[in-house]
Amino acid sequence: MTTAPVARPGSIGRARPVSSLGYALLAAVAHEPVTGYRLAQLLRDPIGFFWETQHSQIYPELSRLERSGLITSSSGPGPGPRPKRTYTATEAGLAELRAWIARPSRFGGRHDELLLKVYASWLVEPSVLRELIAEARRHHAAQLELYLARDASARERGIDRLGPSDPRFADYLTLRRGVDFERGRLAWCDWVLELLPA
Numbered sequence: 246m247t248t249a250p251v252a253r254p255g256s257i258g259r260a261r262p263v264s265s266l267g268y269a270l271l272a273a274v275a276h277e278p279v280t281g282y283r284l285a286q287l288l289r290d291p292i293g294f295f296w297e298t299q300h301s302q303i304y305p306e307l308s309r310l311e312r313s314g315l316i317t318s319s320s321g322p323g324p325g326p327r328p329k330r331t332y333t334a335t336e337a338g339l340a341e342l343r344a345w346i347a348r349p350s351r352f353g354g355r356h357d358e359l360l361l362k363v364y365a366s367w368l369v370e371p372s373v374l375r376e377l378i379a380e381a382r383r384h385h386a387a388q389l390e391l392y393l394a395r396d397a398s399a400r401e402r403g404i405d406r407l408g409p410s411d412p413r414f415a416d417y418l419t420l421r422r423g424v425d426f427e428r429g430r431l432a433w434c435d436w437v438l439e440l441l442p443a
Contacts, residue, residue: 263315263341266298266306271334271342274316276412278333281307291416294423307332315341363437375441382434389427395420 263271273279273287281304288298310316315338323329334342359381366374399405399417407414 263310263313263345264306266302267310267315268342268345269298270303270306270310271315271338274332274334275339275342278331280329280331284332291419294419310338314338371441375438378434378437378441382431382438385427385430385434389424389431392420392424392427396424 269288269292270284273284273292279287284307285300285303288300288303307316307318311318311332314335316332316334318330318332320328320330359377362377363374366377396417399413399420404411404413404417407417409415
């Protein structure tokens with residue numbers, strides 16, 4: 246007598262768990278049906294501000310999600326010679342996304358090249374470290390300026406008051422985390438620069 250396999254958390258009855266990229270794609274598709282091109286844009290902005298992926302990984306992962314029944318796709322006429330493919334989340338995909346959101350998060354894991362370089366910076370002249378931190382400060386200042394402009398626009402449109410059932414409010418929550426992150430990075434850069442010889 247054989248027994249049916251027991252669904253593991255993160256698999257909902259499938260043999261292969263959903264990857265972190267799969268969840269990022271599901272989160273984007275859950276908002277509305279989107280093309281692969283639009284998905285790539287969303288993975289750059291706004292998702293790319295807090296979660297990184299490579300473009301070459303997107304379409305293989307979309308195929309896996311579709312084989313797993315978490316998304317469906319349809320073809321239609323496109324602007325060029327190729328048909329346009331649009332992806333839509335299924336009920337099973339939304340259920341998987343809801344279950345994943347409710348599970349405890351794993352913190353860390355994103356590569357931080359700057360901190361790795363700082364960790365090994367005792368090997369270089371202080372001037373090299375100073376320039377590294379100054380460059381990082383310029384980057385984070387520009388990113389903070391971008392986030393603050395988006396924050397002001399969102400508040401003018403009342404997005405900060407929409408409530409948790411609106412996807413625009415969820416997007417706003419991640420934007421506010423970006424603002425605080427960039428402010429923290431700037432403060433850290435300033436502190437390091439104060440410690441280093443001019």
